[in-house]
Amino acid sequence: MADNTATIFRKVVALTSAVFVDLSLFYASGFVATYGVFGHLLRLWVFAGLRCLALTAVTLFTLGDFKPVLVRFITAHSVLPAVFETGTSVLYHEESQCGLLADARCWLMCAGASLAAALFWELTIPDSNDEAAGKEKKQKSRVLFMRVLWLYKPYYLMLFGGFVFLSLAVICEMFIPFYTGRVIDILGSNYQPNEFLSALLFMGLYSLGSSMSAGCRGGVLLCAISAFTCRMKVKLFEALTKQEIGFFETIKTGEITSRLSRDTNLMGRTVCLNVNVLLRTFIKTLGMISLMMNLSWKLTFLVLMETPITGLIQSIYDTHYQRLSLAVQDSMARTNDSANEVVSGIRVVRSFNTEKHEARRYNNHLMETHNIKTHRDTVRAIYLLARRLTGLAMQVFILYYGRLFIRRGQMTTGNLVSFILYQSNLGDNIRTLTYIFGDMLNSVGAAGKVFEYLDRKPQVSTEGKLTPDQLEGHISFRHLNFAYPSCPQKTVLKDFSLELKPGKMTALVGPSGEGKSTCVSLLERYYEPQDGEILFDNEPLKSYEHRFLHRKIAVVSQEPVLFSGSIRHNIAYGLDECSLEEIQEAARKANAHDFIQQLEKGYDTEVGESGSQLSKSERQRIAIARALVRKPQVLILDEITSSLDAECENKVQKSLASCPNQTLLVIAHRLKTIENADQIVVVGDGRVQERGTHQELMDMKGNYYKLREKLFTEGNSPQ
Incomplete structure (x- = not known):
């Protein structure tokens, strides 16, 4: 408090002293003009220099130091009368009353003009830290x-x-x-x-x-x-x-x-x-x-x-x-x-x-x-x-x-x-x-x-160029460590390694939230793993051209998303050239052709917003057809059979079995979906805990056996 009071007192003393000294020199200039000691313009410039020196000395003596804004104000205030009178004399051959006489009105006018000039300078050329930051912001x-x-x-x-x-x-x-x-x-x-x-x-x-x-x-x-x-x-x-x-x-x-x-x-x-x-x-x-x-x-x-x-x-x-x-x-x-x-x-x-x-x-x-x-x-x-x-x-x-x-x-x-x-x-x-x-x-x-x-660059690169003519469908997960960007402190996959063999069906099982769907997300390149890599036919997944990759790897999720438009549009979604015959063939494999034909407009029927005009089972089968029409090398089914009845599920399975060169990855809980898989992988705590055929895993009486007992025999007989 004492320091603030002293600072205010010094500023008041500096202002009072400066006004007294400046007014004294201003009236002295008028006195000199009255007796004609100097020439008119010479007198103005001499007194401008004297006023500038005097005000600077007074300010330094009372404040000890002063900001650049005061330097600019003192300079403008001192030389403004001389500049104004010189310009008037040269351009218009006139002399103003303030140039010939000195009174308080002229002094106040000059002070106001000088203050305006100093403000203009500060607005256009700031120099303090805060103002420099503001200038940088304006520059941006x-x-x-x-x-x-x-x-x-x-x-x-x-x-x-x-x-x-x-x-x-x-x-x-x-x-x-x-x-x-x-x-x-x-x-x-x-x-x-x-x-x-x-x-x-x-x-x-x-x-x-x-x-x-x-x-x-x-x-x-x-x-x-x-x-x-x-x-x-x-x-x-x-x-x-x-x-x-x-x-x-x-x-x-x-x-x-x-x-x-x-x-x-x-x-x-x-x-x-x-x-x-x-x-x-x-x-x-x-x-x-x-x-x-x-x-x-x-x-x-x-x-x-x-x-x-x-x-x-x-x-x-x-x-x-x-x-x-x-x-x-x-x-x-x-x-x-x-x-x-x-x-x-x-x-x-x-x-x-x-x-x-x-x-x-x-x-x-x-x-x-x-x-x-x-x-x-x-x-x-x-x-x-x-x-x-x-x-x-x-x-x-x-x-x-x-x-x-x-x-x-x-x-x-x-x-x-x-x-x-x-x-x-x-x-x-x-x-x-x-x-x-x-x-x-x-x-x-x-x-x-x-x-x-x-300007934002995607964290998952889509700049791959690889588009081979032939693919086998061999997928390798090698020592993956992954945490979602929204929750980086929780590691979902830990040193995860898995191999999907060409033309074979692999089933992922395990409790919810243990990393099964995360494998699908990484295979679809929704995210990049923090460590490890995924190989597709011994080439890193990111090396493949983006559009080519997503045509060769297709996924059908548990909650399929349809877009407003016709059934034909949704099945051929993303394909520029897709004939009606290809669409119908894919719909037959997905057991969707019959119910589509029964609709009034057939394949031109509008599905409504998010497919609201169709049942969940119908949306699921259209989603399967949308994946199959691409003739993918790798097909991923993420718990899709939960919304299909047993008859429809059997027909879909038979259709999928008719594609022997297709690598199939299935995530499901229903026994009928996974027991015939070529490889069943038990995922728990972000790692592969067990792998083998259904019978091999049942004979081991390990996690798969316990999971089967829990999911399929508690209150219900296995299907």
């Missing part, structure tokens, strides 16, 4: 923005057309206030009908040209935005579908759909429209400043003093608004994910009577989003209030000084009206420039999330 945003512009490359012609119409609209719009003031001057002086009609004609032409060009600009840019957004959605969707399965286990569905639906729209629409507004405003601002300089260069400099203050307000606003906007995006993603979970699991919700609980949970997510949005909108409301108060104060200053200039004959009433119209638009344009630039950086926050997915 600029890089993202340039990437978005580069992705617009196919639509550069449309963007160029939009820029041309934009320029025409701005040029026409700039001259409207000028002719408005001219009309007022014509009406206020000697009325000349020809001049009046000429001014009105030009006003009408410029207004018409501005409106037409603005409309064409908007249409062309909207077409470019629409095309770009569609392209980005496709690119993002392709990138997502290439990710490994573990990615979808750690990223929620709501977040992914939010990136696809919302962020791609923001990325295309907001960024492009901001560029449109930024360019239009920038061109318009430059044109207005040049016209305002012709009307009154003094009032123009007064107006430009508003820029640093507006920039400071905008910088503070951008910092908070960007953070809150990102929080809103994340909160909306969580809300969407919550709704998706309930819709996809509505049967569980209904069975446990948790409708009200889920409604409350969804309401909590919505309220969280609402609170963040309220905070964000409050920040925006305060920003708009500060922005409008700044503009109102500037208009008061312009009216005051404009009245003085009219009295002195330096402006006409029409010129002042034109200037006020320009100033009103210029103030809006300067605020729009600072706002749009910040909002443009904010909008690429959504682009950053999209690029995060686009």
Whole structure:
């Protein structure tokens, strides 16, 4: 507390001393001017150097050290009068009252202008650690923005057309206030009908040209935005579908759909429209400043003093608004994910009577989003209030000084009206420039999330090139160690080794959760093992071309997934060229052809969302047909027979037995499915515990025997 008090005291002493010394030198400069000791400009520059040295000495003496921002403020405050008077004298051959005399009003004006200049410097070139970090963040945003512009490359012609119409609209719009003031001057002086009609004609032409060009600009840019957004959605969707399965286990569905639906729209629409507004405003601002300089260069400099203050307000606003906007995006993603979970699991919700609980949970997510949005909108409301108060104060200053200039004959009433119209638009344009630039950086926050997915490299490589003409179907698991990415601390497979012989049937048995389905996931290359490798015909599994591998190794899971569309579409899913005869042959092998023929539209029957129009048994048989139509070298059946009746199961088994060269891996609990297998492997605790034929394992009276007794003889006779 004592240290803080001492620090505050030193700062107060430094400020008081600096003001006293500076005012003394400022009035001394006026005294010298009165007695004409030096030339006008020489006096100003001599006293500028003296004031700079004196203020630096006082600050060092009282504070001991000071930040670079004080150096810039002292320098600007000291030399500003000399710079202003020199420029006025050289360009306009005039001398201002502050240059000839010294009073408190001139000193306060110079201090305010110096403070504005120092603020402008700090906003554009920060140098402290926090500001440097903010600058680095903005630099990252600029890089993202340039990437978005580069992705617009196919639509550069449309963007160029939009820029041309934009320029025409701005040029026409700039001259409207000028002719408005001219009309007022014509009406206020000697009325000349020809001049009046000429001014009105030009006003009408410029207004018409501005409106037409603005409309064409908007249409062309909207077409470019629409095309770009569609392209980005496709690119993002392709990138997502290439990710490994573990990615979808750690990223929620709501977040992914939010990136696809919302962020791609923001990325295309907001960024492009901001560029449109930024360019239009920038061109318009430059044109207005040049016209305002012709009307009154003094009032123009007064107006430009508003820029640093507006920039400071905008910088503070951008910092908070960007953070809150990102929080809103994340909160909306969580809300969407919550709704998706309930819709996809509505049967569980209904069975446990948790409708009200889920409604409350969804309401909590919505309220969280609402609170963040309220905070964000409050920040925006305060920003708009500060922005409008700044503009109102500037208009008061312009009216005051404009009245003085009219009295002195330096402006006409029409010129002042034109200037006020320009100033009103210029103030809006300067605020729009600072706002749009910040909002443009904010909008690429959504682009950053999209690029995060686009740039992500799948943890499971799909860059294999091997596509041999002949395959035997020999599979070797060699010393695998594996843990799921979502639970890395739990090892599922431990030094796991297994061999699947070509043309043979291998059955995996064991308690649930011991690693059987994990073997299937690794064989399908959903994941990569942490140690060991899987060989397919003595070649590493990752060496094979991705599409080729998944055509040669097909899997049918216990809970098959069908897609909206016809039965024919689902069986031929992923195959570009698949005849109806091949589809029907696969359906016969899966014992699905008969029930499909009984349907009203046969193979063109719609299965509904996720196959909801079919029974579980029918979905299972279509899934088997989908695997068989590929004529895979290795077929994996993951506990599929649980939803098939005994007759259907026997027919499927006979069909599978008719493919003697096919390697078959079966995970099942039903005795009829596994007792005829060429090799039965008992998996427990992530390792191979026993292997052999059914009879060999029964004679060993080991784990398989105990498992059989538990699964097949407790309360039920074996089938």
